[in-house]
Amino acid sequence: MRVPSPTLITIAIASLALSACGEKRSDESAAVTSAEAAKDTAGPALSPAVAPGVAFRFDYAFTLPSAAISGVQREHAAACAKLGLSRCRVTGMNYEQNGKDNASAQLSFLLAPDIAQTFASDSVAAVEQAEGKLETAQVSGENADAQIRLSQSESAGIEAEAKRIEARLAAPGLSASERTELQSQIAALREQLRGKTQQRQSLEQSIATTPVNFSYSSESLIAGQGTFGKAVGASWSSLQGLLAFLALVGGVALPWLAVAGLVTLAWRRLRRKPSPAMPVPSE
Numbered sequence: 001m002r003v004p005s006p007t008l009i010t011i012a013i014a015s016l017a018l019s020a021c022g023e024k025r026s027d028e029s030a031a032v033t034s035a036e037a038a039k040d041t042a043g044p045a046l047s048p049a050v051a052p053g054v055a056f057r058f059d060y061a062f063t064l065p066s067a068a069i070s071g072v073q074r075e076h077a078a079a080c081a082k083l084g085l086s087r088c089r090v091t092g093m094n095y096e097q098n099g100k101d102n103a104s105a106q107l108s109f110l111l112a113p114d115i116a117q118t119f120a121s122d123s124v125a126a127v128e129q130a131e132g133k134l135e136t137a138q139v140s141g142e143n144a145d146a147q148i149r150l151s152q153s154e155s156a157g158i159e160a161e162a163k164r165i166e167a168r169l170a171a172p173g174l175s176a177s178e179r180t181e182l183q184s185q186i187a188a189l190r191e192q193l194r195g196k197t198q199q200r201q202s203l204e205q206s207i208a209t210t211p212v213n214f215s216y217s218s219e220s221l222i223a224g225q226g227t228f229g230k231a232v233g234a235s236w237s238s239l240q241g242l243l244a245f246l247a248l249v250g251g252v253a254l255p256w257l258a259v260a261g262l263v264t265l266a267w268r269r270l271r272r273k274p275s276p277a278m279p280v281p282s283e
Contacts, residue, residue: 005215053145055206058120059213064132066103066218070095073105075126076214077121080109087112088119091211105216116210123214132216144203151203155196162189 064072073095080088090106111119124134168174169182 001220021183053143053148053207054141055144055203055210056116057140057211057213058116059138059140059215060120060123060134061128061136061215061217062124062132063135063217064130065096068130068132069103069105069216069218072126072130072132073107073214073216076107076123079123079126080111083111083115083119089114101218103211103216103218107214107216109212109214110209113208113210116212120212142206144207147173148200148203150202151196158189158192158196162186162193166190173193245275 062072073093077090077093080090088109088111090107091110092106094106095103096105097103109119120137127134165182165186169179169186176184
């Protein structure tokens with residue numbers, strides 16, 4: 001029996017190693033491609049770093065099979081729990097089952113601003129694994145920092161006015177009615193200052209936490225993805241458009257048609273009116 005040479009053995013080992021590396025790289029490439037595809041369906045990407053002082057809100061709407069909604073909802077709640085109460089907390093949960101194939105649910109969170117976008121985007125993966133999809137993803141923002149600065153400026157003006165009235169109140173020779181009036185003005189100004197302070201605290205809280213809301217719904221007959229569902233939805237939309245057009249035309253044309261009808265009726269009556277009899281000449 002002929003024994004393979006050491007050179008042949010070395011070449012074989014090298015070939016196996018290269019093959020294994022190639023398969024590993026292929027797997028890594030497939031994983032990267034899958035991750036990139038998930039990012040493409042995860043909705044808008046927005047980092048709080050590009051908009052400091054803006055209070056954001058994320059609203060995601062998912063469509064899933066009815067039987068999968070409760071499971072995905074629990075999975076999203078569990079993902080929040082893993083982050084800890086200081087980073088994520090559930091603020092509301094709702095689930096409704098209106099028949100075997102008709103269900104809907106809501107799940108609301110408060111998250112740290114730096115992880116809100118990532119959390120919302122990563123949640124799409126659980127929906128897709130349950131054969132669902134992301135329908136809409138909306139990011140709304142409020143320039144809270146500008147409102148805080150405006151409130152601070154207004155508070156400074158109110159404080160200056162209160163000090164001016166207090167100086168007048170300290171002056172001698174004021175009558176009882178004047179003193180009462182000035183004290184009433186100061187009390188009103190102090191109440192305004194308390195309101196401005198509460199407003200700023202609310203705005204600061206909106207910057208420190210980001211609301212994220214998930215809504216889940218099952219496929220319905222009209223909103224379904226099947227051919228029949230789409231055909232029914234298109235027919236219904238066309239019918240609504242036709243009815244709206246007819247209502248518009250009717251609203252514009254009916255007054256003129258009524259006027260024309262009255263004129264025609266008056267004209268016919270005038271034509272039917274008998275003419276006076278001619279006198280017969282005497283012989």
